[in-house]
């Protein structure tokens with residue numbers, strides 16, 4: 001028998017088609033009898049090149065390799081065979097692109113180019129819906145409830161969605177047929193909502209899923225068109241299993257092995273860049289489409305990162321990383337180069353829209369760094385989020401604002417020493433499934449804020465609040481104040497005295513009364529409650545003082561009191 005040759009081979013999907021799937025790398029003469037079959041892992045794929053120039057690809061496990069090579073030799077009646085191992089190139093990273101990154105055909109082209117600038121990477125791509133599509137779908141659904149079946153086709157937001165996607169498909173010059181059927185289905189769904197005159201949370205999730213289902217199909221078709229082999233996936237079809245909490249599904253553990261198996265098996269079978277819908281899952285009991293909460297594509301990306309044990313998770317946004325505050329509140333916000341998972345989670349939970357509140361969990365569990373980058377400005381270094389970082393010189397990292405918060409002051413009707421008072425109060429919140437954000441307690445009274453995102457619609461807010469107060473008044477005197485805001489100071493709480501000293505000086509200078517203060521157990525967050533209408537001014541003043549008036553870390557080695565007291569040196573710009 002003639003010698004077979006093993007050729008080292010890289011099958012990176014970034015190599016543009018029409019490459020036949022392999023490069024002409026040097027060949028090593030080797031007899032099939034001398035292949036170390038035991039060392040081969042199952043299943044692998046080999047390209048068998050026959051001496052006459054033809055070739056065939058077979059997926060074989062290590063143990064079948066020998067017989068497959070022999071069978072090919074017999075079949076082809078040739079003794080000149082070269083066996084090329086298709087190298088198992090593992091996925092290296094996940095890249096998530098948010099709605100603003102894929103808002104138009106132009107943006108999709110730029111994202112494709114951006115992906116191609118990393119030829120050394122084998123990424124899994126996660127996409128959100130295009131631009132404002134999710135909001136438009138929700139608005140369309142709400143209008144459908146009351147517009148009547150005959151008017152459902154005329155809903156303005158439906159026209160906006162159709163127009164955007166059809167224009168994008170046209171500009172990218174891809175076949176529109178598959179998208180047309182999706183848009184028709186969407187119209188049918190809106191008619192169904194109009195007929196039923198109701199939009200349940202389950203239907204709402206199904207409705208918004210059209211956004212990600214469309215964007216990923218369009219982008220995958222475009223990549224294939226430009227010669228980058230890509231495969232579209234609906235997350236709810238590949239193992240993203242969630243609780244059945246529609247609009248706010250929680251990823252279940254079974255997701256990780258299922259997603260890893262599906263993506264990896266397909267890759268081994270036929271390598272192609274996976275393009276996965278962000279934000280979506282499948283309820284484990286109902287089997288219906290669920291969503292992971294607004295901004296949930298970040299969580300899709302970190303879940304895939306953990307499932308595949310990737311080297312890095314990248315989330316591409318429209319800002320130069322996580323910034324010192326929301327740039328829409330104060331435009332002189334600057335990027336924060338390093339964050340810990342704890343800081344990022346706290347920042348997200350307390351309202352920084354830049355990251356989904358739950359998204360850090362899989363990354364932290366998998367110990368996978370998360371990089372936040374700007375798709376409009378890829379050269380900017382962005383923010384890298386890791387388990388630990390050098391905090392010795394860190395005082396404050398970022399200032400976060402959460403608006404529209406309701407505050408409750410609850411004082412026990414009994415005087416001192418009432419055992420179990422706090423437990424009773426919290427059991428009421430548990431029974432009513434209302435989430436509490438910030439708490440400050442004493443033995444017989446407490447103040448707390450309620451998470452506004454848990455109170456879905458206007459009508460429900462009032463009903464739920466009335467119910468809470470009614471229940472609490474059985475054991476306490478309750479004072480409810482609406483229109484509050486939480487300002488969270490994310491940083492190194494080891495230096496809490498310095499942070500508080502400075503923050504209170506700033507707020508005192510502005511004549512602001514802080515209504516409640518709480519230092520989180522996470523050791524990275526101090527929260528202050530102020531009136532909503534004063535909050536933006538507070539963030540701006542705090543930002544100027546903490547980030548624009550010299551290096552705060554220098555104060556860490558100065559004497560705290562006497563002539564050198566940092567307070568005496570503070571300046572607040574108004």
Ligand SMILES: Nc1ncnc2c1ncn2[C@@H]1O[C@H](COP(=O)(O)OP(=O)(O)O)[C@@H](O)[C@H]1O
Pocket residue numbers: 097098099100101128295316317318319321322323324325326327328351352353354355398
């Ligand atoms: N601390 C912060 N740093 C950066 N961006 C922030 C911050 N707080 C709020 N944002 C807002 O988050 C937006 C980016 O998040 P998002 O819109 O969810 O991105 P995408 O849709 O691209 O995933 C920014 O445009 C910015 O307005």
Ligand SMILES: N[C@@H](CC(=O)OP(=O)(O)O)C(=O)O
Pocket residue numbers: 097098099100128129134135211278279293294295296297298
């Ligand atoms: N499209 C969904 C999910 C998402 O993550 O979007 P984005 O990445 O644009 O925040 C939303 O608007 O909530």
